[in-house]
Amino acid sequence: MGMTMAEKVLARASSRRTVKPNEYVTANIDVLMVVDMSFYPAYNLMIDNGCKKVWNPDKIVLVMDHQYPAQNIAQAEAHRKIREYVKDQGIKYFYDGGFGICHQVLPEKGHVMPGLLILGGDSHTTTYGAFGAASCGIGHTEIAYVMAKGSLWLRVPETIRFMLNGTLPEAVSAKDIILKIAGQYTAEVAQYKAVEFSGPGARELSIGQRMTISNMGVEIGAKFAFFEADEKTYDFLKGRTDKQINFFGPDPGAQYPASHEMDITSLEPQVACPHNVDNVKPISQIEDIAVQQAFIGSCTNARAEDLERAASILKGRRVHPETRLLVIPASREVYAHIAESGALKTLIEAGAMFAPPVCGPCGGLNNGILAPGETAISSSNRNFKGRMGSPESFVYLASPETVAASAIEGKIADPRKYIS
Numbered sequence: 001m002g003m004t005m006a007e008k009v010l011a012r013a014s015s016r017r018t019v020k021p022n023e024y025v026t027a028n029i030d031v032l033m034v035v036d037m038s039f040y041p042a043y044n045l046m047i048d049n050g051c052k053k054v055w056n057p058d059k060i061v062l063v064m065d066h067q068y069p070a071q072n073i074a075q076a077e078a079h080r081k082i083r084e085y086v087k088d089q090g091i092k093y094f095y096d097g098g099f100g101i102c103h104q105v106l107p108e109k110g111h112v113m114p115g116l117l118i119l120g121g122d123s124h125t126t127t128y129g130a131f132g133a134a135s136c137g138i139g140h141t142e143i144a145y146v147m148a149k150g151s152l153w154l155r156v157p158e159t160i161r162f163m164l165n166g167t168l169p170e171a172v173s174a175k176d177i178i179l180k181i182a183g184q185y186t187a188e189v190a191q192y193k194a195v196e197f198s199g200p201g202a203r204e205l206s207i208g209q210r211m212t213i214s215n216m217g218v219e220i221g222a223k224f225a226f227f228e229a230d231e232k233t234y235d236f237l238k239g240r241t242d243k244q245i246n247f248f249g250p251d252p253g254a255q256y257p258a259s260h261e262m263d264i265t266s267l268e269p270q271v272a273c274p275h276n277v278d279n280v281k282p283i284s285q286i287e288d289i290a291v292q293q294a295f296i297g298s299c300t301n302a303r304a305e306d307l308e309r310a311a312s313i314l315k316g317r318r319v320h321p322e323t324r325l326l327v328i329p330a331s332r333e334v335y336a337h338i339a340e341s342g343a344l345k346t347l348i349e350a351g352a353m354f355a356p357p358v359c360g361p362c363g364g365l366n367n368g369i370l371a372p373g374e375t376a377i378s379s380s381n382r383n384f385k386g387r388m389g390s391p392e393s394f395v396y397l398a399s400p401e402t403v404a405a406s407a408i409e410g411k412i413a414d415p416r417k418y419i420s
Contacts, residue, residue: 001254002255004254004256005132006157007156009133010134010154014027019156021157024154025156029059029150031118032060032119033062033111033125034061034143035122036062036065036078036082037067037121038121040078042140042143046147046148051148054091054148056150057091057092058092060147061093061106063101063102064079065101065102067079067365093109095109098332100357101331102122103127103211104303104333107130107131107211112135112237113241114246114248115133115134116128119135119138120138123218124299126223127215129214129224129226130214130227131236132233134224134226157192157194157223159255160256160258160260161195162199162261163202164198164202165200165264166263168204168264168267172269174205174208174213175379176269177213177264178217178219179280182277183280187221190217190221191221194223195217195225197213197225197226207232207233213225219277228248228249228250229245230247234247268416269282270398271283271412274385274396277381288412290411292323293323293368294323294376295326295376295379296403298380300380301379301400302357304334304341304343306379307343308343310327311347313418314346317418321410323407323410324368327353328354328358329354350407362378362382368388371393372390373392375393375395376388377402378398379403381397383396383397
């Protein structure tokens with residue numbers, strides 16, 4: 001009997017020929033990703049428990065993105081200590097502030113490969129499933145253990161499939177697919193399960209679009225959120241790594257307890273309403289809702305293609321005078337790309353504000369948090385109460401196209417009307 005993608009990765013990582021769902025394995029970790037917020041407490045926990053050196057400084061990737069630039073003295077001091085720790089431990093892959101958001105930086109810098117087991121100090125580590133990697137977030141205690149030992153026990157998850165058929169219509173994108181799945185199947189559909197997104201519709205998606213869906217896999221409960229590694233995966237990664245890039249997918253005969261099909265051909269833009277990611281409505285059912293802030297950013301939807309699609313809607317138009325549009329590209333590389341393509345100029349001329357390539361207001365940390373009573377439409381991944389600032393604010397989630405259209409009108413708007 002064949003194995004799913006999750007089973008194949010965990011079998012290899014635990015030096016076993018096969019594994020089955022619900023078995024426990026002790027797996028060797030290929031890459032540990034940590035960010036400023038997760039590294040600092042986990043490292044101190046490791047030291048406090050008597051471990052003086054990390055298990056392998058070449059397998060730890062540290063990105064400063066969550067609380068960067070420092071907003072107060074305590075954060076600045078933590079950053080200073082992190083830099084000292086990096087030197088002391090000889091951590092090779094340290095991306096200080098300005099490189100970008102962790103889930104964009106790791107693939108750009110060649111740390112993500114098909115078939116790897118990657119654990120990270122951020123819940124949206126599921127993003128790397130877009131490249132055929134088994135990746136998920138872990139907490140501070142687990143990070144400390146992995147930093148010390150290089151392994152962790154994991155339960156082998158069952159795997160469910162979402163078969164995507166058809167081709168996306170204009171002004172509809174991957175964010176609409178994953179919001180539709182969350183709304184139709186709930187945020188619990190993949191609770192501690194792996195998900196494989198497959199079918200002709202999945203194969204048509206760009207790597208960036210796959211990253212959006214895998215990123216939000218955790219929002220439907222997924223432990224891992226896979227796409228098969230194919231020619232598009234190879235084309236993205238070649239030149240970013242000197243390691244061999246292999247295609248990777250499930251075995252023939254792999255077992256799936258559930259398989260769901262979705263025809264994306266007639267999909268319309270979707271909006272997740274406060275205060276849950278699965279409180280989703282199609283744009284045609286959204287009444288006039290004024291927005292004081294429109295945010296295009298985060299690890300979910302701030303890649304070059306996202307910003308270019310938003311720019312195509314905003315080109316020759318202006319942001320509504322009662323709405324502020326905040327744009328935060330996912331990385332320095334993305335910044336450079338949109339500067340060259342002209343999208344940066346288009347967005348600035350439309351009235352967008354820009355901030356450094358960091359997480360920004362997504363987690364209510366900095367650069368554009370909301371005041372009580374304010375409403376935002378955001379291309380980020382969560383809209384829980386208080387997520388982006390005041391617990392008395394309201395966050396709607398949508399695609400970059402929908403956010404751009406809403407910025408123009410000052411209310412949640414259908415982007416399809418702006419496609420010529």
